Amino acid sequence: xxxxxQNPRHLxxxxxxxxxxxxxxxxxxxxxxxxxxxxxxxxKFMVYLQKENIIDESGxxxxxxxxxxxxxxxxxxxxxxxxxxxxxxxxxxxxPVDRGPQPQHFGDGTRLxxx
Amino acid sequence: xxQVKQNSPxxxxxxxxxxxxxxxxxxxxFDYFLWYKKYxxxxxxxxxxxxxxxxxxxxxxxxxxxxxxxxHLSLHIVPSQPGDSAVYFCAANALGQNFxxxxxxRLSVLP
Numbered sequence: 001x002x003x004x005x006q007n008p009r010h011l012x013x014x015x016x017x018x019x020x021x022x023x024x025x026x027x028x029x030x031x032x033x034x035x036x037x038x039x040x041x042x043x044k045f046m047v048y049l050q051k052e053n054i055i056d057e058s059g060x061x062x063x064x065x066x067x068x069x070x071x072x073x074x075x076x077x078x079x080x081x082x083x084x085x086x087x088x089x090x091x092x093x094x095x096p097v098d099r100g101p102q103p104q105h106f107g108d109g110t111r112l113x114x115x
Numbered sequence: 116x117x118q119v120k121q122n123s124p125x126x127x128x129x130x131x132x133x134x135x136x137x138x139x140x141x142x143x144x145f146d147y148f149l150w151y152k153k154y155x156x157x158x159x160x161x162x163x164x165x166x167x168x169x170x171x172x173x174x175x176x177x178x179x180x181x182x183x184x185x186x187h188l189s190l191h192i193v194p195s196q197p198g199d200s201a202v203y204f205c206a207a208n209a210l211g212q213n214f215x216x217x218x219x220x221r222l223s224v225l226p
Contacts, residue, residue, distance in 0.1 A: 004158070033213075042119075042204060042216040043159070056213065091158055099211055101147040101166055106158035 002027045005074075006092050006107035013082050014115050021077040021110045025094030032075045033104060034067060037089045048099070049075055055098075079112075087114045118142045119207055121217035130226050134192040138205035138217055141186065145207040145215075150179060150190045153202045153219070162203075163190070195224045 005024040013019050025032050030050055035043040048056040049069035060067070064082075069075040079086055089111050093104035120139045128134045136150075146167040151159035165172040165179045165188070172179050178191045192199055202221050208214045 006158075035216075040218075042121075042218040043206075045213045045215070048213065059213070099208060099213060101164075101210070103149055103161040103164055104214065105161065106151075108156070108158045111156075 004029075004092055004094050004105055004107035006090075006110050008110060009108065010111050010113070012113045012115060015083060016081050019079040019082050019086070019112055021079075021090050021092075021112070022074040023077070023092030023094075023107060024074040025092075026105050029094035029096050029105070031095045031098055032069050033093045033095075034075075034077050035091045035093065037091060037109075039088075043091060046077070050098075082112075082114050084114050087112055117218075118145075118215045119205060119217040121203075121205060121220045123220050124218070125221040125223070127223045127225060128195045130197055130224055131194045134190075134195045134199065134222055134224065136190040136192075136203050136205075136220050136222065138188045138190075139186060140188075140207050140215075142207070142209070142215075143186065144209040144212075146210060147208055148179070148181060148188050149206045149214075150177075151204045151206065151216075152199075153204060159204060192222075195222075197224050197226050200224045 034046040045059040047067045064080045066078045089109045091109045093106045095104045149164040150162040153159045181188045202219045204219045206214045206216045
């Protein structure tokens with residue numbers, strides 16, 4: 001399967017716990033983007049990463065959220081001390097170029113539920 | 116401020132007829148536009164794109180029209196099929212900038 005892989009597909013956490021969402025980009029893609037979708041809303045950009053670098057995190061909440069894309073392994077979106085408002089679908093996308101005139105390809109998302 | 120708007124939250128069309136989904140944008144710097152289709156519990160799937168140097172791009176049953184002066188694009192699906200029932204997002208960006216997505220239009224194609 002050469003598509004964007006996200007896991008887990010569903011994640012349930014209690015308030016105050018940590019959530020870790022993983023994303024492996026499409027083969028040959030070195031640009032990774034994270035988006036959040038709240039119910040009945042569109043996709044909101046969170047962060048853009050290349051290997052070992054955060055390029056643009058202008059959409060990330062200032063606290064509790066962090067992202068990384070290490071030299072080896074998947075990209076990780078980490079949410080510390082989760083709150084009810086963090087419940088959403090989190091999508092990862094990848095592309096072969098930096099936000100140029102080429103589509104981004106999406107994974108099937110992680111649905112995060114906070115109890 | 117919503118830079119990309121899809122003013123119709125939902126649309127119902129009879130099978131075999133044309134579906135027209137609309138999208139408006141406010142940022143005149145946008146030069147690349149895409150449509151994605153999304154089924155429940157799946158990620159968005161790229162459908163078709165258009166750059167600002169064109170005003171039309173066609174791929175099978177799908178055609179995207181771009182009217183730069185009106186800052187408007189539309190997706191035409193003809194003929195519509197029940198399998199086209201999904202949420203459709205338009206998205207736009209300027210070179211080197213993040214994509215901005217609209218809120219989506221839910222299309223229902225009735226058999």
